[in-house]
Amino acid sequence: MMIRKYIVNSMSEAMNIIKYELGKDAVIISQRKVKKPGFLGFFQGKVLEVTAAVDNRAKGASKKEEESFGALKTLIKDKASMDINHKAVEVETDGINKELLKEFHEMKSMMKNMINITSEEKASKNKIKEKLQSSDIEPKIIEEILAKLPKEDEENIEAVKKILYQNIEIEEKTLSDIVVLVGPTGVGKTTTIAKIAGRLALLEKKKVGLITIDTYRIGAVEQLKTYADIMNIPFKVIFSMKDIESAMESMKDCDTILVDTTGRSSKNIMQISELRAFIEKINTKDIHLVISGVTKNRDINTILEGYKVLEYNYVIVTKLDETTTYGPILNILNTAKKPLSFITIGQNVPDDIKIPSKDEIVNLILGEDNVC
Ligand SMILES: Nc1nc2c(ncn2[C@@H]2O[C@H](COP(=O)(O)OP(=O)(O)OP(=O)(O)O)[C@@H](O)[C@H]2O)c(=O)[nH]1
Ligand SMILES: [Mg+2]
Structure with a gap:
């Protein structure tokens, strides 16, 4: 199975490229509108991202290899490296986005350290409210959390964690039939x-x-x-x-x-x-x-x-x-x-x-x- 992603201006352009490169048996897995890759793309209109796949097992990996978990990941990741003309641009952009996101998180945690909000330290009730607001929690839920805080803990973020812990349920059982x-x-x-x-x-x-x-x-x-x-x-x-x-x-x-x-x-x-x-x-x-x-x-x-x-x-x-x-x-x-x-x-x-x-x-x- 070969999967490729194409950045094109129209579906007909995608069909031509896919037919030429993957052949007539290729199927389109997904299509969506995305910003043009690259920094300037941010300011420009949208283009089409089309993902197509073709079964090329005859030429490809052995059966055993295909069934392994690693092989599946490789097969799916292949789509990121196969297309030089179209995909290379996108991989590069993905890298930039990841890098930007990483830097953003580093900055966020630096800022957090600067204002000394750590899980061990106490914050005022107002600070706790601000923290909950900055996480985009609904005002109604914030009020409920603050109301539940015991008087002696009303400045303690660990007490907030305890309330959340008691109110969240995670399902870990095995899936049914x-x-x-x-x-x-x-x-x-x-x-x-x-x-x-x-x-x-x-x-x-x-x-x-x-x-x-x-x-x-x-x-x-x-x-x-x-x-x-x-x-x-x-x-x-x-x-x-x-x-x-x-x-x-x-x-x-x-x-x-x-x-x-x-x-x-x-x-x-x-x-x-x-x-x-x-x-x-x-x-x-x-x-x-x-x-x-x-x-x-x-x-x-x-x-x-x-x-x-x-x-x-x-x-x-x-x-x-x-x-x-x-x-x-x-x-x-x-x-x-x-x-x-x-x-x-x-x-x-x-x-x-x-x-x-x-x-x-x-x-x-x-x-x-x-x-x-
Ligand atoms: N960033 C990101 N994208 C995801 C995630 N899960 C799915 N997508 C993308 O979201 C898009 C839509 O995914 P689908 O699985 O087709 O969504 P769907 O709910 O089945 O869509 P419909 O069948 O049309 O209702 C695809 O481009 C996926 O790759 C995710 O966890 N993170
Ligand atoms: Mg679906």
Whole structure:
């Protein structure tokens, strides 16, 4: 499997290059609008980033090599080095962005040291409030935390940590036999499914099956199929309710079946109801709502409320690498009142996913740590 990313001006330009370089069997995995690479690109219009893949196993690695965890990472990372004309520019930009982000975090921690806010030291109640505000925690939650602080501890940041610790739940149990991911468009459901499949199949040596009911978005089926092919695991597409039973039956020897769904706006009640019918038929309690960590606080409530009818039991917070304030994790968990099952911290499959510890999450929320 060869995966390449192209920066182009239009889809037709992408199709020409992909056809020329990868051949007619290539499939488009994803497309999105991005800023032009390079410093000047920041001030210019958007271009198209198209990711395409082609199965070249005949020429490529041996079967054994392909099945190993390392090989999967290499295969997926290949996309970063293969295309000289188009991708090289982007890799360089990624490097610059990472460097900038690193410098930003160093500056942030230097500033923190300068104003002497360390976990051991006491800060005034006002300072604690400012700290919580600077993490983007909802004012209502800040007031609740401050109200819970015992009188003798009201200047002690360690006491705040204790309150957060008691109010956050992380789910560490093994996934059940059928796991469904739901959530708004583009939050990373399909990528997260591929990451979880990678962890289960390649690290835990479990038998995993992938199912998608996303036949709505162009390229959605190919996107997941590509990962299933790379990991050499069974894959089925469900087009209608009547396909569910046979798809499940065909994967009955799998330890875990991961089900990907169509991204829906939480405001579209019709679409959510349609999704609900599918999920009811799939019949599992392992339903995870996927929500981006860069979602605006106000939208968090709308999304959590809109998806309530699907009776999700866990929350996955994605794209934490794209933010520097992690208070929204608390806003999400506090509103959803469901445990956190995973966080995702980048685009790399299968690496950029983890089950965080409570300590990690509390430190992130309070701005005492970062995911980079
Ligand atoms: N930075 C970052 N990007 C991510 C992360 N997870 C996914 N993405 C990117 O987000 C984009 C959308 O990911 P998908 O997995 O297709 O999202 P989706 O929710 O399945 O999208 P729909 O099926 O269209 O609703 C892709 O470019 C992913 O690479 C993450 O943790 N961090
Ligand atoms: Mg998807």
